[in-house]
Amino acid sequence: MTPLLATVSVVLAQIGDSSTQWVYVAAGYGIVVIGIAVYAVLVIRRGRKLSRQLDPEDRRWMS
Amino acid sequence: MTTPTEPRRSSIRPSDVVTDATSAPTPSAAAPSVRATSGSRTTRVLGIVLVPALALWAYLALLGSPADVNQGEVVRLLYVHVPIVVIAYAACVLSAVASAVWLWKRTQWWDLVAASAAEIATVMVAATLVVGSIYGKPTWGVFWTWDARLTATAMLMLLLLGYLAVRGIPASVEVRGRRSAIVAMLFIPNIVIVNQSVVWWRSLHQDPTLFRLSLSPSIEGLMLFTLVYSFAVGLLFFVWLLIHRFRVAYLQDQVDAVGLDLALEERREQGWDDGWAPGGAPS
Numbered sequence: 001m002t003p004l005l006a007t008v009s010v011v012l013a014q015i016g017d018s019s020t021q022w023v024y025v026a027a028g029y030g031i032v033v034i035g036i037a038v039y040a041v042l043v044i045r046r047g048r049k050l051s052r053q054l055d056p057e058d059r060r061w062m063s
Numbered sequence: 064m065t066t067p068t069e070p071r072r073s074s075i076r077p078s079d080v081v082t083d084a085t086s087a088p089t090p091s092a093a094a095p096s097v098r099a100t101s102g103s104r105t106t107r108v109l110g111i112v113l114v115p116a117l118a119l120w121a122y123l124a125l126l127g128s129p130a131d132v133n134q135g136e137v138v139r140l141l142y143v144h145v146p147i148v149v150i151a152y153a154a155c156v157l158s159a160v161a162s163a164v165w166l167w168k169r170t171q172w173w174d175l176v177a178a179s180a181a182e183i184a185t186v187m188v189a190a191t192l193v194v195g196s197i198y199g200k201p202t203w204g205v206f207w208t209w210d211a212r213l214t215a216t217a218m219l220m221l222l223l224l225g226y227l228a229v230r231g232i233p234a235s236v237e238v239r240g241r242r243s244a245i246v247a248m249l250f251i252p253n254i255v256i257v258n259q260s261v262v263w264w265r266s267l268h269q270d271p272t273l274f275r276l277s278l279s280p281s282i283e284g285l286m287l288f289t290l291v292y293s294f295a296v297g298l299l300f301f302v303w304l305l306i307h308r309f310r311v312a313y314l315q316d317q318v319d320a321v322g323l324d325l326a327l328e329e330r331r332e333q334g335w336d337d338g339w340a341p342g343g344a345p346s
Contacts, residue, residue, distance in 0.1 A: 024197055028193075036187075040307075047100055051100055
């Protein structure tokens, strides 16, 4: 194997390892960020829905 | 605290309610300006601060910080894994402390703080387990193993689910608060076990990285800064979310109280129509 071919194969192997690792990173961040964002949105939407069922004086601490 | 037959609304004193520095007006004066949301000036300011803070966190975690010599790019998962663990710890401790104060003071404010923090802790511990599993596969070769810390964290998750289940059992405010406060007391010893498991037993997890007896962290430079910055942003997000969640819990109790008022009123009217009057004397 020529030195050039050996270098190319090493670089390709590193790129392969790196891209595999990025899949895990993307999966981890994607699941957590989307999951927590969905939870936060649900909390806020529930707050709006409940607020509409009450008279303004019953949610008086909100300004 | 109220008896089961009293509307829960009456148990909330003005001093128990979360108040912004700019608020605390009288009910009638506040009525026109109160919006139908769980937001306030405080949460809006926090939200505005959080947007660029989260953007910087994402940049540092995914691009700005270097890859690790041994772990490669996978180390970036720690910048989301560790902060959500810290949020989960903080939420569990807050829930336990608020429950203890509730058992002492018996004010609804503390009960709602405990419940809100516990629900957030449940979400964060679930996220911790998911990210931890994803981190474990390329690092240890498995998604899950019965390691001491993983097992203790799974137990914490079950405890939190149990807490939420106990709160879901129909009961008076007093009984609900007492039951859930007792369960929340167990959060603290469980967290101590989770935290110290890497010291007490042989574990796949590494020893403490930041909070070591030698006071010298085992990471440095931009990686250390990114990790500490992740804690700060995570805790800021926790405060923002906790305020919203607390207000939702308060609103839910208010709606329940109004519903109870209406049901009692309806029942009284029915009773009087049937020839029954309060005090047992026929009308």
